[in-house]
């Protein structure tokens with residue numbers, strides 16, 4: 051199979067463009083391995099040859115906006131000979147990508163249209179459902195019947211690395227996806243309370259990472275068992291602050307991992323006002339736990355919008371599976387909706403040493419999966 055891939059987002063990159071293209075090429079090789087027979091960069095447009103069909107896989111590679119499955123011809127006569135004649139009309143888009151062909155795009159277009167009309171009475175019609183695309187590059191004509199929408203965005207790894215706090219819910223997988231879309235390679239961290247929470251919920255997270263790995267290309271999942279610190283908080287911290295304390299612990303552990311992995315930021319699936327722990331005041335108190343930059347790609351999304359998004363990227367059906375969340379354990383009846391940093395720090399400082407020791411233990415006992 052032959053494919054032609056377009057990357058308009060990369061052409062905005064000026065001098066850095068070559069670097070972005072190199073990363074995209076690496077990602078394509080990683081994704082398709084031995085299936086990829088040939089790959090050539092034709093000025094920001096990529097020509098690929100593969101053993102088998104790879105459209106579905108290509109749609110998951112960030113940095114590619116348009117995918118053409120093409121037939122490749124050496125000259126314009128071949129294009130004319132192979133043009134389908136069992137139709138009444140057609141629509142055609144022509145692009146001369148390299149200027150070394152003597153006819154320009156419009157002249158190529160006219161030559162084809164006139165030839166087909168004269169010899170076969172085929173009519174060019176802008177509204178025709180028989181759409182064709184022809185592009186000239188590298189002394190070849192690439193001819194396509196279909197224009198497939200790619201994932202867009204920037205190649206994974208071209209913007210840096212992120213540590214994403216991944217629960218088993220709907221939100222954080224979508225947030226991770228959006229971070230990848232803008233070129234971040236994502237490392238996943240999940241907090242659980244095994245054996246209080248079931249093995250099912252861990253498997254659910256693994257499944258989510260598998261789905262996201264299609265885009266992320268080589269994922270690592272870090273599992274932290276926070277049961278002991280949850281129990282500790284449950285006995286000592288006023289009920290309404292519990293969720294904030296759980297989150298602050300998650301953020302500290304995630305930041306430590308971020309430093310170890312030399313990653314650039316944290317990512318969460320928080321959305322403003324979605325639940326009590328996500329009021330603007332509580333988000334600030336949670337943010338202030340760490341000095342890391344925290345990306346919240348879903349901040350302006352409604353729940354239903356997130357679920358629709360999850361369906362499109364393939365995480366919805368996994369998130370819908372049963373599985374208990376560590377934060378649904380020891381859940382308080384009352385939740386503070388407007389926490390103040392001073393009051394949180396006052397309580398936290400009383401238990402500073404114990405919290406630090408427990409977090410160190412949890413960090414050292416972390417479990418790692420390569421997916």
Ligand code: ATP
Pocket residue numbers: 214215216217218219220221222223239240241242300317318319320324325327328375376377
């Ligand atoms: P989600 O759908 O992602 O579970 P949520 O609507 O349940 O989000 P919260 O439970 O308030 O919202 O969690 C907010 C964010 O905190 C999550 O999107 C995720 O980034 C992080 N988070 C929550 N629980 C965990 C967990 N057990 N492990 C890792 N990250 C978590």
Ligand code: MG
Pocket residue numbers: 217218219375
């Ligand atoms: Mg959740």
